[in-house]
Amino acid sequence: GAVVSQHPSRVICKSGTSVKIECRSLDFQATTMFWYRQFPKQSLMLMATSNEGSKATYEQGVEKDKFLINHASLTLSTLTVTSAHPEDSSFYICSASSAGSTDTQYFGPGTRLTVL
Amino acid sequence: QKEVEQDPGPLSVPEGAIVSLNCTYSNSAFQYFMWYRQYSRKGPELLMYTYSSGNKEDGRFTAQVDKSSKYISLFIRDSQPSDSATYLCATPRSSARQLTFGSGTQLTVLP
Numbered sequence: 001g002a003v004v005s006q007h008p009s010r011v012i013c014k015s016g017t018s019v020k021i022e023c024r025s026l027d028f029q030a031t032t033m034f035w036y037r038q039f040p041k042q043s044l045m046l047m048a049t050s051n052e053g054s055k056a057t058y059e060q061g062v063e064k065d066k067f068l069i070n071h072a073s074l075t076l077s078t079l080t081v082t083s084a085h086p087e088d089s090s091f092y093i094c095s096a097s098s099a100g101s102t103d104t105q106y107f108g109p110g111t112r113l114t115v116l
Numbered sequence: 117q118k119e120v121e122q123d124p125g126p127l128s129v130p131e132g133a134i135v136s137l138n139c140t141y142s143n144s145a146f147q148y149f150m151w152y153r154q155y156s157r158k159g160p161e162l163l164m165y166t167y168s169s170g171n172k173e174d175g176r177f178t179a180q181v182d183k184s185s186k187y188i189s190l191f192i193r194d195s196q197p198s199d200s201a202t203y204l205c206a207t208p209r210s211s212a213r214q215l216t217f218g219s220g221t222q223l224t225v226l227p
Contacts, residue, residue, distance in 0.1 A: 004159075006159075034214070034215075041124075041222070042219070042220075043204060043217045043218065043219045043220045044160070044204070044217050046214060046215070049214055091157070093159050093160070095159075095160075104150075104162065104165060105162075105215060106162065107152075107159035107160045107161070107162075108159050109158055109159045110157065110158060110159045112157065
């Protein structure tokens with residue numbers, strides 16, 4: 001149980017375009033979803049926390065107009081990187097937790113974004 | 117000072133060795149601790165979840181928490197090449213359920 005999927009697993013786009021990444025909880029209802037960014041050989045950096053039906057809470061230094069997060073249902077959250085630039089190239093990982101699991105987060109497999 | 121400190125390694129051991137991975141934390145209010153394993157280009161996978169001081173065992177893995185010294189450890193017995201990954205310690209930051217991660221320790225088990 002507790003499976004989280006992400007789509008796409010890898011995306012390459014041109015500078016200036018927008019990219020949408022989906023995160024789905026497959027076998028549980030995710031009341032809270034988290035989006036992380038990870039650079040090579042570094043740890044996960046939390047970008048934002050989203051609760052179903054509410055606006056996302058962004059970490060300090062993360063541009064909310066650039067990284068649009070939608071958590072419209074208990075099984076789906078999306079991250080849209082708007083007007084992507086090469087410096088946005090990174091590994092983006094989502095995680096999800098349910099109301100009954102307190103602090104346990106289950107992670108998706110990640111999406112590798114490359115902006116040319 | 118980071119809330120959770122972890123030796124980044126890299127750590128290289130021969131197959132069958134006992135591996136010790138360690139983290140320290142600064143906030144005595146932290147109550148729960150997790151260990152995640154992350155293979156290259158994959159999302160982290162929850163390995164162990166501990167609450168109280170002492171040891172928790174699961175197969176070849178043992179998680180140890182010493183709240184008096186704010187020290188957490190993960191021991192891997194009879195290490196296998198398939199254990200080669202980055203290991204991250206984590207603790208919930210607040211009631212918002214946000215996790216604070218250590219920097220991760222890259223482990224390689226040589227056959």
